[in-house]
Amino acid sequence: MLEIKNLTKKFGDFTAVENVSLKIEKGEFFSIIGPNGSGKTTIIKNILGLLHPTEGQILVNEKSIEEDPKKVKSKIGYIPDEPKIWSHITGEEFLFFSGNLYGIDNKQIEKKIPELLKNFNLKGIEKKYFENYSRGNKQKFTILAALLHDPDLILVDEPIVGLDPQAAESAMELLNNFVSEGGSVFMATHTLPVAQEHSDRVGVLHEGKLVETGTIENLREKMGDPEASLLKIYHHFSQND
Amino acid sequence: MIKKFLSYYLKKIRRYFRENTKSRVSVAILMVAAVFLLAFGIFYLTREGLASTQEGTDPFLAQAVPLYIYQLFFLITGFLIFVSSSIFGLFNFFKGEKNDWIMATPKFEDLSWVNFLRALTDSSWPIFILALPLLLAVQNVFNFTPVYFLLALMSALIFSLFASGSAIVLIFLISLILKVLKIKSFKALALITGLISISIGGLVWSRIVNIDISKVFQVQEAIDPSLLFLKENFSIFPSYFPSMTVFAGQMQNMESAVSNTAIIAAGFIAVLLLFVILKKKFLYIWQSFQEGSFEAKTKKEKVVAPLFSKTAYPKSKEDTIFKKELLVSLRSARNLFWFGFLMILMFAQVGVVNLLERYVGIGASQEVAVAGLTPSLQIGVILFFINALILRFVFPALSQEGSTSWILGSAPIDLERVFNAKFKFYGALLTIIGIIALSIYIIPLTVSFQIAVVSLLILTSGILTSTMLGLSIGTIFLNFKTDDPQRLSTSGPGIGFTLISLAYGGFGAYLLYEIFSGENYLLILLFLAISIIIYKIAKTKALNSLENLEFL
Numbered sequence: 001m002l003e004i005k006n007l008t009k010k011f012g013d014f015t016a017v018e019n020v021s022l023k024i025e026k027g028e029f030f031s032i033i034g035p036n037g038s039g040k041t042t043i044i045k046n047i048l049g050l051l052h053p054t055e056g057q058i059l060v061n062e063k064s065i066e067e068d069p070k071k072v073k074s075k076i077g078y079i080p081d082e083p084k085i086w087s088h089i090t091g092e093e094f095l096f097f098s099g100n101l102y103g104i105d106n107k108q109i110e111k112k113i114p115e116l117l118k119n120f121n122l123k124g125i126e127k128k129y130f131e132n133y134s135r136g137n138k139q140k141f142t143i144l145a146a147l148l149h150d151p152d153l154i155l156v157d158e159p160i161v162g163l164d165p166q167a168a169e170s171a172m173e174l175l176n177n178f179v180s181e182g183g184s185v186f187m188a189t190h191t192l193p194v195a196q197e198h199s200d201r202v203g204v205l206h207e208g209k210l211v212e213t214g215t216i217e218n219l220r221e222k223m224g225d226p227e228a229s230l231l232k233i234y235h236h237f238s239q240n241d
Numbered sequence: 242m243i244k245k246f247l248s249y250y251l252k253k254i255r256r257y258f259r260e261n262t263k264s265r266v267s268v269a270i271l272m273v274a275a276v277f278l279l280a281f282g283i284f285y286l287t288r289e290g291l292a293s294t295q296e297g298t299d300p301f302l303a304q305a306v307p308l309y310i311y312q313l314f315f316l317i318t319g320f321l322i323f324v325s326s327s328i329f330g331l332f333n334f335f336k337g338e339k340n341d342w343i344m345a346t347p348k349f350e351d352l353s354w355v356n357f358l359r360a361l362t363d364s365s366w367p368i369f370i371l372a373l374p375l376l377l378a379v380q381n382v383f384n385f386t387p388v389y390f391l392l393a394l395m396s397a398l399i400f401s402l403f404a405s406g407s408a409i410v411l412i413f414l415i416s417l418i419l420k421v422l423k424i425k426s427f428k429a430l431a432l433i434t435g436l437i438s439i440s441i442g443g444l445v446w447s448r449i450v451n452i453d454i455s456k457v458f459q460v461q462e463a464i465d466p467s468l469l470f471l472k473e474n475f476s477i478f479p480s481y482f483p484s485m486t487v488f489a490g491q492m493q494n495m496e497s498a499v500s501n502t503a504i505i506a507a508g509f510i511a512v513l514l515l516f517v518i519l520k521k522k523f524l525y526i527w528q529s530f531q532e533g534s535f536e537a538k539t540k541k542e543k544v545v546a547p548l549f550s551k552t553a554y555p556k557s558k559e560d561t562i563f564k565k566e567l568l569v570s571l572r573s574a575r576n577l578f579w580f581g582f583l584m585i586l587m588f589a590q591v592g593v594v595n596l597l598e599r600y601v602g603i604g605a606s607q608e609v610a611v612a613g614l615t616p617s618l619q620i621g622v623i624l625f626f627i628n629a630l631i632l633r634f635v636f637p638a639l640s641q642e643g644s645t646s647w648i649l650g651s652a653p654i655d656l657e658r659v660f661n662a663k664f665k666f667y668g669a670l671l672t673i674i675g676i677i678a679l680s681i682y683i684i685p686l687t688v689s690f691q692i693a694v695v696s697l698l699i700l701t702s703g704i705l706t707s708t709m710l711g712l713s714i715g716t717i718f719l720n721f722k723t724d725d726p727q728r729l730s731t732s733g734p735g736i737g738f739t740l741i742s743l744a745y746g747g748f749g750a751y752l753l754y755e756i757f758s759g760e761n762y763l764l765i766l767l768f769l770a771i772s773i774i775i776y777k778i779a780k781t782k783a784l785n786s787l788e789n790l791e792f793l
Contacts (some may be wrong), residue, residue, distance in 0.1 A: 004252070004513035011719075026526070048650070048651050049650070049651075049652060050791065051791045051793070052789070052791060069653070070653040070655070072559070073651060073652060074653040078647065078651040080647050083646035084645050084647070085645060086565070086568075086569050086645055088568065088572035089569065097565055097648075098652070100558065101558055101561060101563040101649075101653070102652065102653060106678075129572075166306060222295075
C-alpha cells in the first residue's frame with residue numbers, strides 16, 4: 001500500500017528526515033512516534049506531495065507521488081494536526097468542497113453527509129461558519145472530509161488533539177473501521193496510549209531517523225522488557241540512538 | 242504608554258530589516274522614492290494651480306478658489322481617514338486575532354491604548370504625505386511666515402488625529418449601546434458603523450457635488466462674499482477649521498489662524514477624553530463580541546442558510562475553487578470594508594468629473610479635450626484604482642491560502658487550475674467594476690460610439706493583463722509566512738508590481754490619447770500586443786514556480 005524508500009528531506013543545511021524506509025501493508029494501522037521536531041509531519045507532507053523529497057522515493061499502491069501526483073492523492077485522505085479551514089465556509093460547504101476536489105458527484109456527497117455527521121453528532125451545526133466552531137468541531141469536519149472520497153490510505157497527524165473523550169473514541173473507531181475494511185492508516189502522534197491501543201505496528205522516530213519499527217511485542221523483545229509500556233519503549237529507543 | 246508604543250515601532254522596524262536586509266533596504270528606498278514622487282506631484286500641481294489663481298486681478302478668484310481647494314482637500318482626506326480608522330477599529334479592538342492572551346493578563350487595558358495609538362498613527366500618516374506638500378505649495382505661493390506655516394501644519398495634523406480618534410470613539414459608543422441592549426452581534430456593529438460612514442460620505446458627497454460655485458463668483462459687491470458662501474456650505478464639517486487656518490495664513494489673519502487651530506485642538510481633546518472614559522468599559526464590551534454564534538445550544542433553532550450557500554456546487558474542480566473564492570471573499574466583512582473603501586476612492590473621481598463638467602466647461606466647449614485627453618485620463622485613473630484593488634486582493638490571493646494551503650495542496654488538483662480559477666474570479670469581478678466605472682465616467686462626457694468602444698477595449702485588456710500580472714508576481718514570490726494582505730502588498734514584490742502596473746496603465750492611457758488625438762487606430766494593436774506579451778510571460782513564470790512549490 002505505502003512504501004517509503006530511503007526518504008531524506010533537507011531544508012537548506014538542516015536534515016529533517018534522514019534515510020527513512022518503511023512499508024505499510026493494506027489493512028494495517030501504523031503509528032509513528034517521536035518528540036517534537038523529530039520529522040513526523042515532514043514525512044507525512046512528503047507522502048502527500050506537499051513537500052518534495054530531497055532523496056528517495058514514495059510509492060502509494062506502487063505509484064510514485066512525484067510521477068503521478070493526482071492519481072496518488074486521490075487515494076489518500078489527510079487529517080492535519082491543525083484543522084485550519086477558511087473561516088467563512090460552513091462545515092457542510094467544506095464537505096462539498098472537499099468532495100468536489102476529489103471528483104465526487106454532488107448527489108453522492110449529499111447522500112453521504114447525514115451519515116458522516118452522525119459519527120460525531122454534528123447535525124445542526126453544519127450550516128455554521130468554521131469561525132464559530134470549536135477546535136474539536138473543526139477537527140471532526142477534517143476527519144469526515146478525509147473519509148468522504150473513500151481513500152485507500154489515511155494520513156493522520158495527531159488525530160485526537162482537541163477532541164472530547166467521546167469524539168476521540170468515535171474518531172479512533174472510524175479509523176479502526178476503515179482499517180478493518182481494508183484501508184491503511186499512517187498516524188503520527190504523541191498520544192502514546194492511543195498508538196499502543198490501535199496500532200498494528202509502531203515506528204520510533206528520533207532526530208529524523210527511524211530508529212526502530214515493529215509490533216509492540218517485537219519492540220518489547222528487542223529492549224528485553226516484555227511488560228514495557230510504549231512510553232518506556234519510546235524513551236528507550238529515542239535515547240539509545 | 243507612548244514610550245512603549247514608540248519602542249514597539251522601533252523594534253518592528255529593526256525586526257523588518259534583520260532578515261533579507263539588502264532586499265528590504267531596497268524596498269524601503271523604493272517606497273521612500275514613491276512617496277517623494279507623490280509628494281512632489283502634489284506640491285507642483287497645487288503650486289501651479291494656486292499661482293494661476295493669483296495671476297488675475299479678480300479678488301474672488303484669488304480667495305474663493307484657494308479656500309474651496311482647502312475645504313475640499315481637508316473634507317475628503319478627513320473622511321478617508323475616518324473610514325480607514327473605522328475599518329482598523331472594527332477589526333482590531335474586538336476581533337483582533339491572538340488578542341486573547343493579552344486580554345487574559347492584568348494589562349488588558351493597554352491593548353485599547355495600543356490600538357488607539359495604532360489607529361491614530363496608521364490612519365494619519367498619509368496626511369503627512371498629502372498635507373505637507375500642499376502646505377509647502379501654499380507657503381510658496383502666499384509667502385507664509387514660519388508661524389503661519391507651523392499653525393497650518395499643526396492644524397492639519399490635529400485634524401487627522403481628530404478624524405481618526407472620532408472613528409474609534411464612535412465604534413466604542415455603538416458597541417456600548419449594543420452591549421446595553423444585549424445585542425452581541427459583531428455584524429450589527431459593523432453594519433451600523435458602515436451605515437454611519439456611508440451617511441457621512443453621502444453628506445460629504447452632496448456638499449461637494451451640489452455646491453453652486455457660480456454663486457461665489459456672482460457676488461461682486463460684498464467685501465468677502467466667498468467666505469460667507471463657503472462657510473454655509475462647509476462649516477458643518479470639522480474639516481472647516483484646518484481649512485480656515487490655512488486660509489487665515491493666506492490672508493495673514495493671525496487671530497483666525499490661532500482660533501481655528503484652537504477649535505480643532507479642543508475637538509481632539511474632547512475625543513481623547515471621551516476615549517479615556519469609554520476605554521474603562523473595554524473588557525466589558527470586548528467580552529460580548531467573543532461569543533459569536535456559538536454552536537453549543539441546547540434549544541433547537543431553525544438553521545438559516547448562509548450567504549450564497551444556495552448556489553450549486555459546480556462539477557469541475559476549477560469551478561469549485563471559483564465558488565470557494567466567491568464565498569470566502571464576499572463573506573469576509575474585512576474584505577468588503579476594504580473593497581468599499583477603495584470603491585469610494587474610485588467613484589469620488591466621478592464627483593470631480595461632474596465638477597469639471599459643470600464649472601470648467603470640459604465637454605461643452607472643448608471638444609478636442611473631450612475627444613482625446615479626458616477619456617484617456619479617465620482610463621488611466623480607472624486602471625490606477627483597479628491596480629490598487631489588484632494589489633490589495635489579487636496579489637496576495639495565493640499567499641493568503643497560507644495555513645489553509647494543505648486543503649488544496651493535498652487534493653488531486655493541479656495548482657494551475659487553482660491559479661486559473663483565481664484569475665477567472667478576480668478578472669471577471671474587476672472587469673465588471675472597470676466597465677461600470679467607465680460607463681459612469683464617460684457617459685457625462687457624451688463621447689462618440691467609436692471612442693467608447695476603443696476605451697472599453699483598452700480598459701478590458703488592461704484590467705485582465707494587470708490582474709494576471711498581479712496574480713503572477715504574487716505567485717512567483719509566494720509567502721506562506723503571513724496571511725496579512727497589507728504586509729504582503731507592501732513587500733518588495735508588491736512594490737514591484739505597483740511600479741510595473743503604474744507604468745503599464747500610464748502607457749495605456751498615453752496610447753489612448755495618441756489614438757484619439759491622431760486617430761491612429763493601429764496603436765490599439767500595439768497595446769494589445771504588449772498586453773498579450775506581459776500576460777503570457779507573467780503566466781508562464783508563475784506556473785513554472787508553482788511546479789516546484791512546497792507547502793511548509
